[in-house]
Amino acid sequence: MYQPFVLALLRSPRQVGAVAPSGPLLARAMADAAEPAGRRILEIGPGTGVITEALLDRGAAKHELYLLERDITLATYLGRKFPDINVIVGDARTVSNLITPDKAGSFDVIVSSLPLLNMKEADKVSILKQLFALLGHNGVLIQYTYSAKAPIAPILATRFGIKGTRMTTIFRNLPPARVWKYCRDHEAEVQ
DSSP states (O other), rough: HHHHHHHHHOOOOOHOOOOOOOOOHHHHHHHHHHHOOOOOEEOOOOSSSSSHHEEETTTGGGGGGEESOHHHHHHHHHHOOOTEEEEEOGGGGGHHHOOOOHHHHHHHEEEOOOOOSSSHHHHHHHHHHHHHHEEEEEEEEEEEEEESSSSSOOOOOOHEEEEEEEEETHHHHHHHHHEEEEEEHHHHHHH
């Protein structure tokens, strides 16, 4: 399981954005926050599939789960590991070209392992704009970070009309991680 991760890390450490694959406690926390049963889910940056497994364990349906992986080696690995799940090879910066709401319908949940705090601001804004366009009106984005800061800065959250809630901190992950849940701020829409 670790070999595909290590190879991806060696090829592009900035793209991977982690020193180790997500641990099982972080994966469970992400799945718990996603509440995947009966929902259409897009997982961005699934890596070795640890969070994917947790989503399946929590009731995600294979035919309602889409994985978007940029690294071809990891995508191939995921395709063999999860042959009944839609694995898409591509970059989150062009997600709207790879998955359109017309083709896949709106997603209820997007689970992201993207290193948002390591990204250029323009890339982050572009990706978030595309992700929220793929989410249904009541959809949620689940994102983790290794930082004490929110993965989406409050000023950017306001710009997108979303609100974030820190769900939990996993101290027994390497490094410790925080899980955040973002949804549209319906109260702000009314005002």
